[in-house]
Amino acid sequence: MFAVNEGRLSEPPARLGETELGLYRWVARNGKMDAGLAAIELGLTPGALEAALASLTDLGLLRANADDPARLRPVDPDLVAAVVTTSMESAIRTHQAELHRTREQFADLRDHYRENLRRLPAGFEVIPGPQEVRAALTLAAQECKHEMLTSQPGGNRNPEVLQEALPRDTAMLARDVRIRTLYHHTARFNGPSQAYVATLSAHGAQYRTRHELFGRLIAFDRRLAFIPERGDTWGALMIREPSVVSYLCDVFEQEWTQATPFSDAATDGLELVAKDIDRTILRLLATGMKDATLARRIGMSLRTARKHIADIMETLGAESRFQAGVLAARQGLLDEESLHTASAD
Template identity: 30%
Template sequence: MDGQPSSADDRVTRSLYARMHQRGESLPEAADELGLAAAEIDRARDQLTRLDLLNPETQTAADVTVTLKRTLQNTHRLLDGLVEQHVRTAALAKHYLRLPEQADNHAHIEFFPWLNRSDQLSERINELAELAEIEVLGMHPIAAWTRESLEEGLARSETTMRNGVRMRALHAQIALSNPLIREFMGRWRRLDIEVRVAPVIPTRMLIYDRRTAVVQADPHDPEAGSILIRGGSLVKSLAAIYDYCWTTASEPDDVPRSADGVTLTEQQRAVLRMLAAGQKDSAIARSMGVSTRTVTRLVGELTAMLGASSRFQAGVRAARLGLLDVS
């Protein structure tokens, strides 16, 4: 039965891990010395796997410090909710623009519906790019890019860079699997535009001189329109969030790339998420409502597709490639 481990199971797991860590024994060796029953061993193994405290290849204890460091490196994912909260707050503000009372009297907010976004918003973005004096920060999730739209953006960036403005761009890691994006990423970098990639890009956003921001009204719905926020503390908060995302992101050359055109079905993505969490085929099958044989087949296919040497590595590699975070 799935759920939180009992206090007894927790004590067994801690004792088992302590012995493995102190004596350098593998899980089977330590369990044998402690005289644990098969069911206790299975529950302890599942718990250590969930906590990322078990090396799947050697069945030995993973170092707690290394595990904590890896966990902290992933905390930027928690920022997704904070970014969405800020953006939704801005979206709500559009309904109260006519009220004389404003929470921030120095902020000016404009809403751009999706229907006229391509005209009015593009004009405003061009104006902001020309007026930028210090820096332009961009956050770009996966989109239906075309060569025409990318050329247009590149021309705008060239103008901005000629004015001595620093430009930084955050992209989703999975974008590296798109040859068109890889081509333009090289062109951006030759212009001295700084580019980094991350597994998760929470929303689309542009920030100009930390005074003006253009954000997607709803991170989950591009057709919900966009919001321009000028001045006020909200833009400073968004810039601070951007800085954190930038710090935890990677240089493109440091990120492994999947083969061009690699895509996953929702079923494959669900299996990989559970593999990365260390779940067994039987647990994955129950969660998905399919047979264990089906899960075993999917795991074999995914392991081969990702060039992984183990099921756990397949899940981890997919997460590093950003494949698990594409909606």
């Protein structure tokens, strides 16, 4: 299990288990190793005893007796620890030196990067990829003192992303930072989102939902904001320009006042929530909106949105989307203004 060769550790030592510890204590108490008697008194099977002996001898805690090589005697654990920890400390020092050199190298590049930023409009910075975005968000969260505002479109949030955000958000709440988040209504059907909201709400975070959201936004202290980079790059645009950040926060506030407190769909009644979603889909269809755009607006996958559309048309007995709008209006499911907008298109 362990190997100590010429004072160097071939691999980091695992923690000794209760069997190994118990066997070492037995040998130290008796002054020598007697496999048969030890197995009986410790209640160990031959296999378990053999494995424990191998661990202790490989590590150097038990050593063959010079007068009787068939017997083992205990070795001072302080001496073994000195061998083990010396090699470990040496490895740690090496890694720390490498870490220091790496940080210095990246620090040397900082001035060149700042020179590049001067070519961009003041107050704007492109964060290129998901790992860099996560690092930037973590740093911004650590520096946040008063408030974080978040708009998170999409009904199905990645459990891994939520797990990563949990300690970051919990730490902010512990510092009395106010957290408010907007989700799509469809998030109320998502188990990981429900669990996350329940956990953070207990610590003081606030969550609301809407059928439509303006887009993804994370803002800290109304001084720093992140929005998605254009395209499917998974990057972000970091904004410090005061007027733009203020504008984005104002948009969030308008959405917040019209949103409803987060609750899972079962609590509100699945049928009621489903009808509410169908009314939103009908209204967007009446404007002539394409399926892909509609799906993004309500936080659904394209496949799920098209299934809803097909189910709605079948329920209404409509052969076209415009006819679906007319029939929905007659049944009081769609206001006349939305229908006139569709007709004009």
